[in-house]
Amino acid sequence: MDIKMLRTAACLVLVLSGLCVGEGILPPGPLSGAVAGTVKFTTTLTPSERPFLSVRWNFKEVNIITSTSTDIIDDGYSGRISLDRATGALELRKLVLDDSGEYVVTIAQDGGLQIQGKIKLNVYALITGANIRSPAAILIEDKSSTNLSCEASGSISTREWMKDNRPLHQSDRVSFSVDNKTVSLQPVHSSSHGTYQCRVSNPVSTMTAAYDLTVNFGPHNVSIAGPSAAAPGQKVTLECKADSVPPANFSWMFNGNDTHVNNSMYIIERLEAESIGIYICTASNMVTMRENSTVLNLRASCSAPRWSFLLLLISTLILRGFM
Template sequence: MSHMSLFTMDIKMLRIVACLVHLLSGMSVGEGILPPGPLSGAVAGTVKFTTTLRPPETPFLSVSWSFKGVNIITSTSSNVTEPGHANRISLDRATGALELRNLVPEDSGEYTVIIVPDGGLQKQGKTTLNVYALVSGAIIRSPAAILIEDKSSTNLSCEASGSISTRVWIKDGQPLHPSGRVSLSMDNKTVFIQPVHSSNHGTYQCRVSNPVSTMTAAHKLTVNFGPHNISITGPSAAAPGQRVTLQCTADSVPPAHFSWMFNGNESHVNNTMYIIESLEAESVGNYTCTARNMVTMLENSTVLNLRASCTVPCWSFLVLLISALTLRGLMFGCFYSWYSAGRWELPSTAAMPLTSSLSRQQPHIDGSALCNSFCTMETSPLMLLKLLYITLLPVLEAQEIKVRPEVTGYLGHDVTLPCQFIPGAKGANITQVQWDLKPPEGERILIIVFSVTHGSIAHDTFLKERVKMAEQSLIIRDVNMTDAGLYTCSIATFPSGSFEGTINLVVQEQMPLSSGVVSAIVIAVLLLLVIMAAIAYLIFIRRPDSSVRHRVYIDTNGPVMDVARPSVTVREEDVVYSDVKLKPFRDVTPSSTDQRTETTYGDDDVAYSEVVVFRRPPN
C-alpha cells in the first residue's frame, strides 16, 4: 500500500472521529473547562490554551481541538493533526492543553476542545483567540506654522502602524479632554485647536496600544503669546546709600525683551535687572519696565515707585528743616492764618519788618474772611504745630498694604489669606495683584496673578485647582499639610508703584472646638452630676430604717380611750404598727381588764412600736 493511500486513510479517519465527537456533543457535561477569554496573542508569537482539568489516574480516551468548526488535532492512541497546523501545535494529553506557535492574524477566532475521559461523560470548552500586530512607528504630525495666540489654529494627528485598539492624548502629563478650543476626531486620531491660546502651549503625547503592545509619541507645540503678567520685584522703599536691585518678569513665548525708563526718561538699561549701586536723592522716583514680544509684536508695562525710607539720616534732616523754618518765622517774618468758611487755611509765610512783628494781633476784617498775623513769641507753639502738620502730611497720607503676619489653616477646610491695599488720600489704580509661595523647603513659586486687562490666571502648580482671589485676598480650598509656607501678596499700582506683604500660613490637622460646643459639654456634665446626686439622695438618705422601734406612752387621765383596739399610726410612705401595754397608774398593778395586743408582720419595711397605757386608779 502506497504512502498516498495511507495519508488518505488517516484523513478519512480524522473526519470520522470528528463526526463522532460532534454527534456525542449533545451528551457532554463539564462546560467551562477553559478559563474565561478571550486570549490575546502577537503576530509571530505563541499562545497556550490551558484547561482547568487535573491529570486523571487513567489517560483520557480522546482529546480533540477544533478551530471555527474544523478539527485541527485529535488524539486517541496517536495524534492526527490537520495539515495547515502541522509543526505549529502541541497537545498535552494529560490535561488537554494546546499550544499554538508562529501566530498569524488568520488564527483569530473560536477554538473548541472536547475531552472524553475513561469511564465518564465527555467534557467540552470554548474560547476565543485574538491575534494582534505589534504597534510601531507612532508619531504626531502637525502643520509647520508660526502660531500666535488668538490668531492661529492648528491640529495634531497621531499615526502608527500595527493593530491599533486605542489612542489616548496627554498634555503636560495630564489627560487631554475636549474644551471650548480643543476638539477630537471620532477615532481620537486628530486633535483640533482653534484658535490657539497660551494654555495650549506645551508637550503633547499620543499613547497607541492594543492588548499585546503599547507605544507613545511626543510633540512639543509652541504657541507664541504675551507678554502677560508683567511685574517688578524689588523694594518700594530703601535707605539712602543702599544698593537696590529691581527685577522685571513677564510670561512670554518667546522670552520678552525688557527696557527701563526712569521718571519718563530712557535709562538705556535693556535687561531684566535694574541695579542702583547707591540710592541717592536723584534716584528716587518712578521706574517703568516695558516687556516686548518680537513675534506677537505686543508689549506691556508696569511701574514701581521707589521712595527713600525715613531712617536716622532722613529724620535728622527733617528736624533740621523744621528748626530752620521755625527760627526764620520768629526772627524775620510773620505766619499768616486765614479763617474762612469755618476752617483754617495756611498760605505761605510772609516776610514782615521786625517792628510789625512786635505788635499784637492785627485783625483785618474783609467780609467773610479774617486774617490774623501771628508775629509774637506767644504764638510760636501754634506755628510749630502747623509746620509739623505741613511736613508730616505726606507721611500721614502714605499708601500701604495691609496683611496679617500669620494665619492658621486646618486640614481639609478652606482658608483665606487677607490682603488689602490702602490707597491713601490721593488714590491709586491697581494694575496687577500677584501671590507667591515660599515653601519651607524649595524656591519661590508663582501661584496666581490678576491683571486688569487679562483677569485672573492660576499658574500650573499643585495649588492651581484649589486657589482663587477675592479682591486682593487669596482663598485656598481643601487645605493640605504641604500648603504651609510664606505667602507674599504683591500689588502693582499706577502711579504709586508696587507694594507687598508676607503672610505665614500654618496648617494644623484638627480644628479646635468652638466656645459654643465647649459650653454645651460643660452644661451637659453639670446636669448629669445633678441627676446622679438626686438619685443617690433618694436611694440612700430618704429610705426608711426598718430597724426602728417606737415606744409610746398614753396617759389615760385624759379622755376615755378604747384600749381594746390596737393603736395605728399612718404615714405617707409606710404604715407603723404599735404594741399596746396596759399598766396601772404609777405603782398600781394592772387589772385583769388591761389588754395587750401584739401584732407581728414579716415585712422588713414595717416599724413596730410599744404603747404603754397608764390607767387612773378609781376614786
C-alpha cells in the first residue's frame, strides 16, 4: 500500500470521528518573522458560497481564536490578530520571540467535516551592532599571530567570513572557532593584510561588519624600472619599487659607492661615461627591520651614433687609466 493510499485510509478513519487532517491546507513552512513585525498564516483554501461553520487557531495550549457566529479571542492576542473567515487565514502582529512554535488551524466545513493543518513559526530578533574586534598589536609577517572576533546582537543563525570581498577559507594559517565567531591567523603573512568582513544573518535580517587589518611586511619584490641601455647624452630615469607595509625607504649605490640619493627615483640628467656601471637599489622597512636589494647594469646603447659610442668608450678608458 503506497503513501497516498495510507493517507486516504487515515483520513477516512478520522472522518468517522469528524476530523481530517487537510493535506496542503497550509504551506509546508516553517514561516519566519521578525520581532515587532507581522506574519500571515495563509491557507490554500478558496472562499466558498457557504462560509465555514467555524475556524479555530491554537498555539501550544492556547486557543488563540475561535470564530463561529462570534469571535472568542484569547486576552494575550487581543489587538494582535486578524482572521479571514473566508479562507481561515490568520494575521499575527507585534511578534515576540515567544511566538515561535507550532500553530494549528481547525476548520469545520459545511456538512460537519473538520479539516486541520499545522505549521511552524520561527521568530527572530533583528541583527544589530555587528562589529569585528581584534587585539591591539603591531603585527609583523611570520612573527606575529592574532585573531578577529565577530560580535553582534539579535538572533544569529550564521556567520560568514570574507577577506577583500572574497570568501575566507581555512588553511595552514587560518582557522575558525566551532561557532565561526572567531578567526585565528597564526602566524600572519603578507597575504593576511587587507579588509576582513563578517556577515551575520538570520532569515529576516543581515548585517556586515568590516575591519582593516594591518600586517607589516617586506620589502618584497624589489625591482628597478628603467632602461638597461641608453644613448650618450640621453636623460635616464630609474625608479625603485618594492612591496612593503609601511612603504619602504630607498637608497642607491653606484659602482659600490654611496650616491646619497635616498628616494625611489634616481635621475641621470645626461648620460656620460662616468654614469655607466652598476646601480644598486636597497629597500628597507623600519618596522620589520628587513631590507632587500636589486641590481641594474646600465650600459651605453649600441644604437647610438658610432662616433658618440667611440667617444664614450675612449672617455671611459681614460677615466679607468687604460690610456
